[in-house]
Amino acid sequence: MTDAFIPLARPNITDLEINAVTAVLKSPNLSLGPKLPEFEQAFATYCRTDHAVACSSGTAALHMLMIAAGVDAKSEVITTPFSFIASANCILLAGGKPVFVDVDPDTWNIDAANIEAAITPNTKAIIPVDVFGQIADFDTILPLAKQHGLFVIEDSCEALGSKFNNTNAGAFGHAGVFGFYPNKQLTTGEGGMIVTDDKKIADHCRSLRNQGRDVQGGWLAHPRLGFNYRLSDINCAMGIAQLQRMADIISARSQIERMYRERLADESRVHMQKVVANMDMSWFVFVVRLNDSYNQQDRDRILMELTECGIGCSNYFAPIHLQPFYVSEFGFKPGDFPICENLAARTIALPFHHELTENDVNRICGSLKKLL
Numbered sequence: 001m002t003d004a005f006i007p008l009a010r011p012n013i014t015d016l017e018i019n020a021v022t023a024v025l026k027s028p029n030l031s032l033g034p035k036l037p038e039f040e041q042a043f044a045t046y047c048r049t050d051h052a053v054a055c056s057s058g059t060a061a062l063h064m065l066m067i068a069a070g071v072d073a074k075s076e077v078i079t080t081p082f083s084f085i086a087s088a089n090c091i092l093l094a095g096g097k098p099v100f101v102d103v104d105p106d107t108w109n110i111d112a113a114n115i116e117a118a119i120t121p122n123t124k125a126i127i128p129v130d131v132f133g134q135i136a137d138f139d140t141i142l143p144l145a146k147q148h149g150l151f152v153i154e155d156s157c158e159a160l161g162s163k164f165n166n167t168n169a170g171a172f173g174h175a176g177v178f179g180f181y182p183n184k185q186l187t188t189g190e191g192g193m194i195v196t197d198d199k200k201i202a203d204h205c206r207s208l209r210n211q212g213r214d215v216q217g218g219w220l221a222h223p224r225l226g227f228n229y230r231l232s233d234i235n236c237a238m239g240i241a242q243l244q245r246m247a248d249i250i251s252a253r254s255q256i257e258r259m260y261r262e263r264l265a266d267e268s269r270v271h272m273q274k275v276v277a278n279m280d281m282s283w284f285v286f287v288v289r290l291n292d293s294y295n296q297q298d299r300d301r302i303l304m305e306l307t308e309c310g311i312g313c314s315n316y317f318a319p320i321h322l323q324p325f326y327v328s329e330f331g332f333k334p335g336d337f338p339i340c341e342n343l344a345a346r347t348i349a350l351p352f353h354h355e356l357t358e359n360d361v362n363r364i365c366g367s368l369k370k371l372l
Contacts, residue, residue, distance in 0.1 A: 006364065008312030009183035009285070012242075012249055012354045020237040031232045032210075039236035040193075042243050047168045047176070049195040051202035054236060055209045058157040058179025058192040060229040062090035062127070064205045065175050065194060069151040071096040075124035079155075080110040081321045082340045083129040086179075087155045088320045096124065097330075100321055102337040106274035108132070111339075112140035119144075125151035130159035130169055132273060132316075133284045138164070138172040145173075153177065157192075160185045161250045161282030169282070170195045180235075183353075185249055185282055186242040188235035250282050252354045257283045259358060260350065263365040264288065269372045270348075286352040287316050289343060290372075296345035302371050303348060309367050316349040 024035060036054060044052035055061050071077060075096040079087055080103055088098045101118050104111045108131045115126065126145055128136035136154070145152045152173030156162075159169035160178050170176025175198070178184075180191035194205050206215050212226025213219070242249070264270055270288040275281050290299055299315065306313045319340050321332035334341060350364055 003310050003363065005310045006312055006351045006356070006360055007353070008314055008349065008351050010353045010355060011182040011187045012245075012252075013187075014241075014245070016245065017238050017241040020241040021234055024233050024237045027233075029233050031230060033233040035233035035236035035240065036231065039231075039239045039243075042240055043193055044195060046243060046246065047170050047195045049168075049171050049176070050197040051195065051199060053194040053196075053202050053205045053209065054231040054239075055192045055194065055205070055229040056231055057190055057229075058155075058177055058181075059086040059090060060209070060227070061177040061179075061192040061194045061205075062086060062153065062155065063093045064208045064227075064229065065153045065177065065201075066090050066094035066096065066125075067208060068175070068201050068204045069125045069153065071124050074122060076120060076122045077125045077127060078115055078118050078123060079127040080129050080131075080340075081319050081337045082108060082110075082131065082317055082344060083155070083320060084157070084317060085320050085323060086157075087127055087129050088326075091127070097122075098320075099123070100337055100340075102339045103131075103343065104137075105339050105343065107134060107137075107276060108273050108343060109134060109136045112137035112144075115141065116144055119148055119150070123148065123150060125153060126173075127153045127155055128173075129155040130157075130162060132287060133159045133162050133169075133282050134273065134275060134279060135159060135162055135164040135169050135172070142172065157184070158284035159282060161246055163280040164276075165278050166280075171197075174198060175201055180239065183285070185253065185284065186239065186246060188231070188239040188242070191231050191235045191239065249354070253283045253352070254281075256352060256354075256356050256361065257281075257286055259361045260286050260365065263361060264368075267369060267372075269293070270368075283352070285316060285349050287347050287349045288368075290346040290348065292342070292346075294346055299346050299348060302368070305371050306348075306367060309371075311364055311367055312351050314349045315344070316347050317344060319344045
């Protein structure tokens with residue numbers, strides 16, 4: 001009998017979410033109804049921020065914040081090359097230029113010590129990314145941003161529930177961003193959220209997401225260029241239900257992370273992301289890095305063979321600066337950000353979701369060691 005396939009990720013959905021969505025479908029309010037402000041208020045309370053603005057995706061949230069920050073064709077925005085591509089694409093969508101800073105080899109977040117060297121008179125903002133749930137080094141980033149008058153947008157799309165020194169992910173910069181794709185800690189199917197303590201930013205983004213209408217404006221009054229970045233009440237109802245279960249969701253994911261670490265603790269051929277002191281990590285994925293005796297071809301072979309063994313897996317992430325569009329547009333080349341490239345060539349994302357059992361983790365780790 002062949003072992004069942006273990007997927008890389010899957011959403012954590014219960015009857016609570018199903019019933020919440022069904023209730024909205026039975027109501028007359030499928031969009032811009034009461035569930036939107038309810039979800040926003042609950043989310044702001046969870047993150048301990050003054051405002052939350054729901055929208056159609058984390059990418060849409062980043063795009064709106066680029067506009068709110070005043071990013072234009074004359075602007076440079078500093079970010080990491082080791083991330084999902086949206087954290088850099090949002091800069092291009094606003095007309096700006098992404099400026100990459102290499103990552104820390106242990107934490108895998110942007111190396112904050114090297115940000116100042118990348119600042120120019122055209123620098124408008126910084127987008128640190130909380131990679132895999134680990135909050136970036138804001139102890140270094142925030143004073144630097146204040147010194148140079150830079151807007152800070154925390155990309156926390158992978159970090160809902162994480163805390164550093166008891167401050168929630170998303171609450172460190174001028175604004176934070178979350179995404180709710182089905183592999184995230186909280187999912188609404190598709191969706192995103194902006195959190196901020198700045199009412200002006202919140203109102204600006206509420207207008208941008210709704211075709212440029214002012215918050216209290218008429219349906220056919222559009223004082224600024226905007227988008228249809230709204231999130232329906234169906235998605236919001238699902239988000240409200242998920243938010244009620246966040247403690248259990250994070251606990252279950254943490255338990256799986258601990259099982260992986262225990263089983264791979266004595267495996268010198270792989271390295272795991274270093275979690276810094278005072279970090280309460282809400283895990284998005286579980287990624288290991290092969291040591292330097294392996295190259296990208298070795299990694300790709302292992303990914304293929306894990307899949308053939310019935311184990312879902314992937315590389316996380318490919319360097320943004322080496323994506324074809326970035327190479328053709330900006331002339332990036334291999335070697336520009338060597339730490340990111342070395343890391344990205346050796347990463348393996350292992351299955352990570354609430355339905356994994358101890359036997360599943362044993363099978364995954366055993367298969368990985370055998371293939372190594």
